[in-house]
Amino acid sequence: MASLPPQFLARLRHICGERFVLVNEQELATYRSDGLLHYREVPAAAVLPATAEEVREVVRACFAERVPWVARGAGTGLSGGALPVADGVLIALSRMRRILEIDLENGRVVVEPGVTNLAISKAVAPTHFYPPDPSSQIVCSIGGNIAENSGGAHCFKYGFTTNYVTGLEVVLSDGTVVELRRDDPGYDLLGAFVGSEGTLGVATRITLRVVPAPETVRTLVAFFTDTGAAGDAVSAIVDAGILPGAIEMMDSLSIEAAEQATGAGYRRDAGAALLIELDGPQERCLTGFEELVALCGEAGALDIRIAQSDEERELIWRTRKAAFASMGRIAPGYYVQDGVIPRTRLAEVLREIDALAGEYDMRVANVFHAGDGNLHPLVCYDSSQEGEAERAEELSGLIMKACVDAGGSITGEHGVGVDKKSYMPSMFSEKDLEAFQRLRCAFDPHGLANPGKVMPTPRLCGEVPGPYREHPLERAGVAERF
Amino acid sequence: MATVTTHAPATFEEAAEALAGAAAEGRRVRIVGAGSKLHWGNPTDAASADLELRTTALNEIVEHNAGDLTATLQAGVSLADAQRTFAEVGQTLALDPPLVAIGSYPPPTIGGVVATGDSGPLRHRYGAPRDLVIGATVALSDGTIASSGGKVIKNVAGYDLAKLFSGSFGTLGLILSVSVRLHPLHDPSATAVGATDHVHTLARAAVALAAFPAELEALDIAWHGGRGGILARCGGREASRRAQRTAERMLELDLEGVDVAEPDEPLWERQRAGQRSPDEALLRVSVPPAQLAAVLLAADAADATVVGRAALGTSYLTLAPKAVADVRRRLPQGATSVVLDAPPGVELDRWGPVGEPALRLMRRVKQRFDPAGICNPGVFVGGI
Numbered sequence: 001m002a003s004l005p006p007q008f009l010a011r012l013r014h015i016c017g018e019r020f021v022l023v024n025e026q027e028l029a030t031y032r033s034d035g036l037l038h039y040r041e042v043p044a045a046a047v048l049p050a051t052a053e054e055v056r057e058v059v060r061a062c063f064a065e066r067v068p069w070v071a072r073g074a075g076t077g078l079s080g081g082a083l084p085v086a087d088g089v090l091i092a093l094s095r096m097r098r099i100l101e102i103d104l105e106n107g108r109v110v111v112e113p114g115v116t117n118l119a120i121s122k123a124v125a126p127t128h129f130y131p132p133d134p135s136s137q138i139v140c141s142i143g144g145n146i147a148e149n150s151g152g153a154h155c156f157k158y159g160f161t162t163n164y165v166t167g168l169e170v171v172l173s174d175g176t177v178v179e180l181r182r183d184d185p186g187y188d189l190l191g192a193f194v195g196s197e198g199t200l201g202v203a204t205r206i207t208l209r210v211v212p213a214p215e216t217v218r219t220l221v222a223f224f225t226d227t228g229a230a231g232d233a234v235s236a237i238v239d240a241g242i243l244p245g246a247i248e249m250m251d252s253l254s255i256e257a258a259e260q261a262t263g264a265g266y267r268r269d270a271g272a273a274l275l276i277e278l279d280g281p282q283e284r285c286l287t288g289f290e291e292l293v294a295l296c297g298e299a300g301a302l303d304i305r306i307a308q309s310d311e312e313r314e315l316i317w318r319t320r321k322a323a324f325a326s327m328g329r330i331a332p333g334y335y336v337q338d339g340v341i342p343r344t345r346l347a348e349v350l351r352e353i354d355a356l357a358g359e360y361d362m363r364v365a366n367v368f369h370a371g372d373g374n375l376h377p378l379v380c381y382d383s384s385q386e387g388e389a390e391r392a393e394e395l396s397g398l399i400m401k402a403c404v405d406a407g408g409s410i411t412g413e414h415g416v417g418v419d420k421k422s423y424m425p426s427m428f429s430e431k432d433l434e435a436f437q438r439l440r441c442a443f444d445p446h447g448l449a450n451p452g453k454v455m456p457t458p459r460l461c462g463e464v465p466g467p468y469r470e471h472p473l474e475r476a477g478v479a480e481r482f
Numbered sequence: 483m484a485t486v487t488t489h490a491p492a493t494f495e496e497a498a499e500a501l502a503g504a505a506a507e508g509r510r511v512r513i514v515g516a517g518s519k520l521h522w523g524n525p526t527d528a529a530s531a532d533l534e535l536r537t538t539a540l541n542e543i544v545e546h547n548a549g550d551l552t553a554t555l556q557a558g559v560s561l562a563d564a565q566r567t568f569a570e571v572g573q574t575l576a577l578d579p580p581l582v583a584i585g586s587y588p589p590p591t592i593g594g595v596v597a598t599g600d601s602g603p604l605r606h607r608y609g610a611p612r613d614l615v616i617g618a619t620v621a622l623s624d625g626t627i628a629s630s631g632g633k634v635i636k637n638v639a640g641y642d643l644a645k646l647f648s649g650s651f652g653t654l655g656l657i658l659s660v661s662v663r664l665h666p667l668h669d670p671s672a673t674a675v676g677a678t679d680h681v682h683t684l685a686r687a688a689v690a691l692a693a694f695p696a697e698l699e700a701l702d703i704a705w706h707g708g709r710g711g712i713l714a715r716c717g718g719r720e721a722s723r724r725a726q727r728t729a730e731r732m733l734e735l736d737l738e739g740v741d742v743a744e745p746d747e748p749l750w751e752r753q754r755a756g757q758r759s760p761d762e763a764l765l766r767v768s769v770p771p772a773q774l775a776a777v778l779l780a781a782d783a784a785d786a787t788v789v790g791r792a793a794l795g796t797s798y799l800t801l802a803p804k805a806v807a808d809v810r811r812r813l814p815q816g817a818t819s820v821v822l823d824a825p826p827g828v829e830l831d832r833w834g835p836v837g838e839p840a841l842r843l844m845r846r847v848k849q850r851f852d853p854a855g856i857c858n859p860g861v862f863v864g865g866i
């Protein structure tokens with residue numbers, strides 16, 4: 001734990017109030033890690049600002065002293081994105097939880113960054129909802145969702161966080177406040193900011209699009225002998241032009257773990273379960289659902305259970321949502337991977353993962369968003385066994401590589417953070433990484449915002465090379481009018 | 483006067499070398515696809531470009547992964563050609579800006595559509611190019627070829643540079659290729675239509691139908707001279723039944739002449755045509771959707787013709803160039819408006835006002851990606 005100059009700390013206290021500046025190790029313990037507990041770092045200080053103005057003043061104070069900082073939402077991130085820096089300030093946004101405006105006529109809400117994902121859907125129910133729904137939605141913050149471009153079960157049909165953010169107020173690392181609006185003329189800096197993992201600035205005010213709630217929802221769970229057959233069913237459904245609200249797959253190991261936790265009645269003898277939800281207008285749901293059931297049957301479903309009530313639907317979902325948390329019942333520890341593959345390569349990549357697990361003599365559970373090919377292999381290990389954690393990490397790396405080799409990505413929704421940054425070169429060339437760095441340097445030339453994340457090696461910005469030619473319009477002062 | 487040379491590179495490397503060569507000699511480059519929207523953005527005089535780089539020889543559909551509903555297209559591929567390829571297997575790139583030649587304008591390339599952020603009625607459901615592009619490869623003025631994103635529909639590794647380049651008007655570099663997400667073609671389609679001669683009736687109907695859970699493919703308005711209507715398009719097997727139900731809702735909303743059109747393509751062709759103005763000015767206006775009435779009243783005062791996306795608050799006004807300033811004055815506070823088409827030689831503020839902190843940040847982005855300042859200089863906001 002490093003310490004910061006007393007005057008600087010006094011400045012932070014002046015801005016946020018005595019109580020909301022934490023410097024002793026005990027108080028800081030909560031903030032050492034995000035959802036990836038094996039990365040730990042104690043920041044020199046943590047602040048809990050209450051308003052956008054306080055955030056701005058904190059960032060300005062940091063800029064003046066060139067102190068690095070990390071923004072933090074609810075700390076549920078799974079890539080070490082909110083991991084503090086030892087000689088820096090952690091800016092926790094958990095006190096900024098106000099919903100500032102609900103404007104259903106215009107299909108939008110305006111919120112502070114600490115508001116939870118679920119609070120937004122609740123605030124606009126029952127007529128509307130906010131589609132991107134990470135499984136952590138009860139606790140994760142909308143600011144964190146924006147930084148990670150979070151997804152969820154409903155994203156295959158409805159799109160990701162980036163498709164729903166229409167306005168942001170951002171504090172840049174030099175303390176400037178910029179308004180980015182989706183329809184404003186100019187570069188799509190809003191689009192560049194979403195998914196930038198806290199490295200381009202802090203979002204302090206967020207405008208989101210919300211959409212009409214679907215008229216009808218129908219849910220089923222179908223069981224198959226193995227993930228290959230379940231994968232065939234997914235392909236048949238997508239090829240038939242049906243666009244389910246969600247298609248989630250669980251393999252036998254994750255069914256086993258989740259059943260132990262919920263007892264919802266998933267078939268334990270099945271090799272795979274598919275949870276499929278169709279939502280939308282009545283007409284579309286009714287015909288689509290019949291077809292769905294038929295397609296699952298043709299793909300060899302052992303059993304299809306259709307939810308007959310809201311309670312039954314709830315039960316089907318509870319098992320899926322419990323999948324991560326319940327892994328603890330069958331393994332003392334696990335690594336969550338987040339690789340993406342083209343959906344048509346599903347069977348092949350799952351076989352490869354099985355083979356790798358065999359080679360390492362380790363168990364890998366699979367529970368994932370099947371529609372968009374976003375796998376969540378959970379590599380189980382027991383850290384009390386010498387070297388097992390290291391071998392699990394190695395196996396995780398090979399799984400990531402298998403995803404990239406199949407034409408996919410190392411991460412579909414959890415972000416790169418610190419956890420996957422060393423795998424970035426498997427997807428991107430040095431030139432690609434340099435291009436990323438150009439964007440970062442335009443926003444944060446001194447590298448103060450969440451340093452050490454995303455990029456595989458530390459980089460400096462340097463001055464802008466070459467002459468920038470002023471356009472005649474700028475010279476003529478036309479630009480002044482803008 | 484400098485002479486403009488034209489070059490149509492056949493490979494990514496050639497394109498990157500051409501840019502780097504121009505940068506080394508301080509020659510300004512104009513990047514051109516089919517040339518259908520060269521008059522968009524700030525007008526530049528003939529002397530402002532020394533080299534014209536055309537993407538027309540980069541015209542390969544590199545991949546069409548039908549099973550994954552994705553494709554990779556080189557920038558010079560004509561959007562219409564790509565759509566024909568996708569349609570053969572019942573798929574589409576859900577991006578429908580005007581495709582047919584209007585006036586003297588040729589049909590667009592995918593690179594040009596992405597670079598200008600152009601879209602059509604389907605934006606209602608599927609978004610703009612920035613929402614459909616999942617990866618991009620670009621050439622920068624220092625000769626760099628760089629890729630971002632990927633070929634899968636879900637991916638958060640690295641910064642989303644494809645969005646940054648979408649709508650950048652070629653001022654950051656040359657888009658060499660894009661990967662896109664495809665959708666199933668929603669055939670057949672049916673459209674519920676209703677008319678009115680009251681601005682407020684139309685505006686109310688627009689808000690109500692935007693919240694109607696019919697999963698519309700598109701929801702447009704059309705307006706001219708104190709009369710207009712609303713069009714709600716349904717797609718897929720039960721399209722007609724859903725359109726029928728939407729039509730019933732229109733009756734409750736006091737619309738007249740309510741009907742269901744099937745087939746409906748000509749109606750939508752007309753809406754798209756309203757997004758081009760070969761002879762007059764075309765102003766794209768954005769407001770919160772509930773402020774539609776104010777836009778229509780401003781349009782009436784200028785005798786403008788309007789088509790627009792009811793649920794998105796985006797309208798396209800065709801009007802006399804001299805009426806543009808007056809319409810802008812009448813728009814509600816916070817509205818943004820961009821002049822797209824304009825007759826040659828007419829002086830108009832193309833981009834309207836842009837907030838200073840955001841503009842400064844945009845200048846810094848420009849400097850980092852195009853430090854030599856040679857890519858389409860001057861055409862963009864604030865003279866970027």
Ligand SMILES: Cc1cc2nc3c(=O)[nH]c(=O)nc-3n(C[C@H](O)[C@H](O)[C@H](O)COP(=O)(O)OP(=O)(O)OC[C@H]3O[C@@H](n4cnc5c(N)ncnc54)[C@H](O)[C@@H]3O)c2cc1C
Pocket residue numbers: 034035070071072073074075076077078080081082093113133134135136139140141142143144145146147148149150151152153197198199201202203204324325413414450
């Ligand atoms: C059980 C479980 C299930 C999960 N399921 C899903 C899922 O289904 N889909 C999914 O996508 N993710 C999932 N996650 C991951 C995680 O919940 C998301 O990434 C979430 O968006 C993180 O939000 P947070 O508020 O916890 O952010 P944090 O973990 O606090 O921070 C995440 C990143 O955001 C940055 N940040 C936070 N706030 C701001 C701000 N205001 N401005 C700028 N940067 C900011 C931080 O610096 C950091 O880089 C899951 C996690 C858990 C533990």
